[in-house]
Amino acid sequence: HRQCALSSRARARRSALVWAMRTVPAFRQGRRVYHDERPGGDNKCIAYFLYAVVLAIIGIGIPYFAVTNELAYRSMAESFEEVRGDIVDIKDARDGDIAHLQSAEIAASVADDAFGVSLPSALQLRRNTEYCQWEQFSQTKRDENNRTYTQYSYVKTWRSYRIHSLAFDQPAAHHNPLRDPLPSSVFTAESAEVRLADGSSAIVEQAILAKTRAPWHRVDWTLGAIPRKNWFAWFWKDAARYEFISALDGTQTSLAALQHNFVYVGQGGYFFSPYLSSRSEGMFKYFFQYLEGSLLDWQLGDLMPSCTTGDLRVWYSVQDPSEVSVVGKILAIPEEHRRIDLYQTAKGHDVGILQAGFKSPEQMMNDEVRRQQWQCLFTRILLGVPAVCLGFYTGDNFKVDYRPVIAGTWGLAIAVMWLIMWGMNRYSLVMLPLSFAGLVYAVKSRKIAPKDS
Numbered sequence: 001h002r003q004c005a006l007s008s009r010a011r012a013r014r015s016a017l018v019w020a021m022r023t024v025p026a027f028r029q030g031r032r033v034y035h036d037e038r039p040g041g042d043n044k045c046i047a048y049f050l051y052a053v054v055l056a057i058i059g060i061g062i063p064y065f066a067v068t069n070e071l072a073y074r075s076m077a078e079s080f081e082e083v084r085g086d087i088v089d090i091k092d093a094r095d096g097d098i099a100h101l102q103s104a105e106i107a108a109s110v111a112d113d114a115f116g117v118s119l120p121s122a123l124q125l126r127r128n129t130e131y132c133q134w135e136q137f138s139q140t141k142r143d144e145n146n147r148t149y150t151q152y153s154y155v156k157t158w159r160s161y162r163i164h165s166l167a168f169d170q171p172a173a174h175h176n177p178l179r180d181p182l183p184s185s186v187f188t189a190e191s192a193e194v195r196l197a198d199g200s201s202a203i204v205e206q207a208i209l210a211k212t213r214a215p216w217h218r219v220d221w222t223l224g225a226i227p228r229k230n231w232f233a234w235f236w237k238d239a240a241r242y243e244f245i246s247a248l249d250g251t252q253t254s255l256a257a258l259q260h261n262f263v264y265v266g267q268g269g270y271f272f273s274p275y276l277s278s279r280s281e282g283m284f285k286y287f288f289q290y291l292e293g294s295l296l297d298w299q300l301g302d303l304m305p306s307c308t309t310g311d312l313r314v315w316y317s318v319q320d321p322s323e324v325s326v327v328g329k330i331l332a333i334p335e336e337h338r339r340i341d342l343y344q345t346a347k348g349h350d351v352g353i354l355q356a357g358f359k360s361p362e363q364m365m366n367d368e369v370r371r372q373q374w375q376c377l378f379t380r381i382l383l384g385v386p387a388v389c390l391g392f393y394t395g396d397n398f399k400v401d402y403r404p405v406i407a408g409t410w411g412l413a414i415a416v417m418w419l420i421m422w423g424m425n426r427y428s429l430v431m432l433p434l435s436f437a438g439l440v441y442a443v444k445s446r447k448i449a450p451k452d453s
Contacts, residue, residue, distance in 0.1 A: 021265055021272040021313055023158060026306035028299050030136070030152025030169055050167060058386045063413070066379040070421050073372045079349030080365045087361045090338070091198065093330045098343040098351065100361045101196060104323045108192035108209070114182055115262065115271060116254035117316065119219065119243070123212050123354075124319040125187045132156065132275075132307035133163045134174040156306055158313065160184070172288035173297060177275060177310035181260045188212075194324065202338040207352060208328050212319050213367070214356035219316040220269035221245040228268075240269070241318055260312075268315065275310025321356035325364055328352045384410045394442070401445040408438030 083098050093099035110125040111118035119125055134156045142148055152169045165176040192204045218240040222228065225242045248264050251271075256262035262273045277285075289295040328351070329343035342352040353364045387410035395402030415431035422428070 021267065021270065021311065022305045022307050024304055024306050025155055025157040026301045026304040028154045028156075028174070028301040030138075030154055031293075032149050032151050033169060034147055034149040036147065058389055062379075062382050062385055066376075066383050066413075067417060069372075069375050069379045070417055073369075073376050074421050075349055076369060076372055078347060079345050079351050080369065082345040082347065082349065083343065083351055084362075084365070087327060090196065090202065090330065095330060097330050098327065099330045099340070100325070100327050100364075101194065101202065101340070102323070102325050102358045103194035103196060105195035106192055106321070106324060107194075108189040110187050110189040110318075112185075112187050112316075114254060115256045115314070116251040117248070119316075119318055119320075122318045122320040123189055123192060123209050123214070125219075126216065126317045127182070127185045127187070128160070128315050128317060129180070129182060129184045130158045130160055130313050130315075131162050131176075131180070132309050132311040132313075133159050133161075133176045134165060134168070134309060135159070135163055136165075136168045136174065138169075156301075156309060158307065170292050170294050172285055172292050173294035175285060175309065177277070179275060179310050179312065182256055182262075182312075182314065194326070200338075202340055204326055204328070204354065205339060205341040207342045208326065208340060208354050211352055212321075212354045212356075213371075214319040214321040214324075215239070216317040216319055217241045218269060219243060219318050220266075221248055221264065222266070241320065256314075262312075262314065271314040273312040273314075275308050275312070277310070323357050324354055325357065325359040326354050327361055327364055380414055383413050387413065399446055400442045402442075404438040404442040404445070408435045408442060411435035411438065 087098050087100050090099040090101040106121065106123070108123055109118060109120045110122045112125060112127055115127070117125070134154050137153045137155065139151050139153075140148065141151060150169075154168075154170075154174050156174075162178050162180060163176050164178070165171045165174055168174050188206055188210045190206050192209055193201050194204060195201050220228065220240050221243045223245055225244045227238060227240070227242050230236070230238045245264075245266075251257060251262075251264060254262075256271065256273075260273050261276075262271045264270075265272045286295060326340055327343075328340040331339040331341055342350045344350055353368060355364050355367065359367070384406070387406045390409050391402040391406035394400055394405050411431050412435040415428045415435055418425065418428040418431070
């Protein structure tokens, strides 16, 4: 009877938390702030600080991101070129060789100890943490008297990132607690045993498992591991992995449950933790709402069945391919103790690839290079953002045509990066003169620009 009572209380608490983890967004209308009445002081300091952050991201962050991606591409190209002719099949490999293998039998397990979650037949497990947060939106308009104002609005929903509410127009009424005890993380199996076609086996080390290229599948724990009813199955395939809910018996005594009140509530495989504010925090919030004039600003959005800011929920995704292809260094002969780890080339590059499906070494390397090429293409295009900013700035302040400035600056940045990374080649030789021509044309355009009256 006591166990039944405890079980009933647990089910009741779980049902209450399912209701608390509501997913309906809440909308609130903010106030209208006229630009000629905008207060100075702290708000202006915050605005300047945000401008400085944005400029740092555009002027430093984007170029740094582009250079690091280009470096990764060069390193990958050099390392694959070194080993391209040296890769042998695992049955012919000797100790220290770089070898290739394929397998349809993979034995591995991965766990998130903080939640007490463990999955068999999985290479990597990803914890995805979401936060109930307000986000501010603004629109600049003109009224019937031609006065410029900014209209603020706010939406509260689940997000994969936290939002600092200090810079909001009404931060007290839309306060976001920055609680994050268990952020998103990826967990990799310590090793994986793969069975080969000849009946022998090999151990793939964690360093290679961390490079797994395979689809991510959502994990859901249900009664009997029965898939949930999918009303949209006719056009959306349910690719989730379903596990027995009894596998979560140890989660009640995990660190997440005991210290941060996480409880498994289902609804798509979610663990939920409600936010409990202190009395002093509530009093401070009411006080600052009074100061900003939002204490009695009740709206229909406050009645929406939405989550509470500061609430957390966690769901999991997993990489569990049924077939793998691996390229790596063979260690520890004899055959019954073969291990596969990263292979270091003569130039110091580490080579280790694990991909889903049966693929040849050439296919695997081409896939890796193609993926890195797309990343480099994206970052090269992204370099156009600081070029656009510089173009508009010079166009407004130096009275030049901003279009050749944008094209010339963007081309020059890419050409210089290619010269540093790859040396003199036909691409940089074409890009450099075209970029300089664009900049020279921009300088000459200043002479024919109309003078200020």
